[in-house]
Amino acid sequence: MRRWLAPAVCVLVVLVALLAPWVAPYDPDALDPLNAYAPVTARHPLGTDDLGRDLLSRLIHGARTSLAGPLIVVLAAGAVGATVAISAAWFGGWFDALVSRALDVLFAFPGLVLAITVAALFGSGFVTPVVALSCAFVPVIARVMRAAALRERNLPYIEALRVQGFSAWHICLRHLVPNLAPLLMVQAAIGFGYAMIDLASISFLGLGLQPPAADWGLMIANGQPSILAGFPQQSIAAAVAVVITVVAFTAVAERLATRFSGDVR
């Protein structure tokens, strides 16, 4: 595969999401019942759904929530996870032992099941699944970051800084965090793909965004009756969008990971 393909797809998806109102040919929510299940034509490149809404426009607008959800998840989980990991590595001793055991316990819960349960208890929508999934991702990121922070913290340059008399704050914020940032970025990029699949699954189960919102997971679910009617475009288009985006982001993440793994020394 060409080197620029995955990054290009990522940039394209993000641009489309940002510029959705300008690049979408139609209002994603405009109903046109007389034109329901329109076939693929120049006017409707992906056809229309059961209510006559333009599928391409819905797919383009759906990119917004479909990307924003995972983005918030990895930002929140990354910030909390890195903070937990660096504190545990820095203080060590019983605090580290406590954090590690707590992470092991949290790690044992499947994140998706946790998020589904929370969404079922506290109501569907955008916020609840995102918050629940963020919590579920914290132990995943914190475990990897703790191991790296521990290794980093034990390098002699940290002791050199301690002998110089720098405060723990200074050493953590100005040295540990910047040195761990590449790994955190890789973790976030990998998590992004998983979060997207999980959030799409939650939407698919009807516990995420509710109709008439345009969201890829929701579109897959809502397209199911149409499949039986012989019009599978909606589900297929949304599913392909999820798969392509996840693969592109994960490919970029793995490339970053290989690049940074040689940068440790």
Place this chain on the structure above:
Amino acid sequence: MLEVRDLRKEFKGVVAVDGVSFRVAAGGSLAVVGESGSGKTTCARIVTGLTKATSGTVVLNGSVQMVFQDPYQSLDRRQTVRGCLAEVLAHHRKDRSRIGELLDLVGLDRALGEALPRHLSGGQRQRVAIARALAAEPRLLVLDEAVAALDVSIQAQILNLLVDARAATGVAYLFITHDLSVVRHVCEDVVVMSRGRVVEAGPVERVLHRPDHEYTRRLVASVPRPGWVPSRAVSRG
């Protein structure tokens, strides 16, 4: 200037340092020699405050800095030479303009200021580490096996640099090493440690030429020199 009395350190019941005492005069240079595991590095770490002693006292007039063994890991890989020195100078409220002087002092080309550690050789990195330690203008510099990771030819350069830096700044050295040939070069006094205890102490000339203790004799005999026979050192050990 530094006085260490009756130092003792246990790690989970294992005694690493047992009743160690020594002193370093202002501007003086004391070597602590011994094999791996003799407790010499633990002593250094206690003096710099990186490790807490189980018992005993450390009296230090003035500040202390440390140079570590591994020059490949004792610098932040993201920091340029200049950035590293500027950070330390700012922390100790010293003028940034001293960066140039410090580079001159350790014999580093000023043009290397913008280099990252990965662009520098081991010897150059150790020079940066020494400059960083001297930036704080400490009264005592603890050198923990500071040349052990370097090539022999580079070792000599760094040792010469240390001799010059002491003459220029009046800093005192506590020189931790397992290498007796290094001791002669930089130090006036020596403390020989074995299994956490001081077995012999005195001026370098006297201790290395007329060692009293059997352990010191073995240590001296194990240093390669003209006419040296390896089997003799081994058979005595």
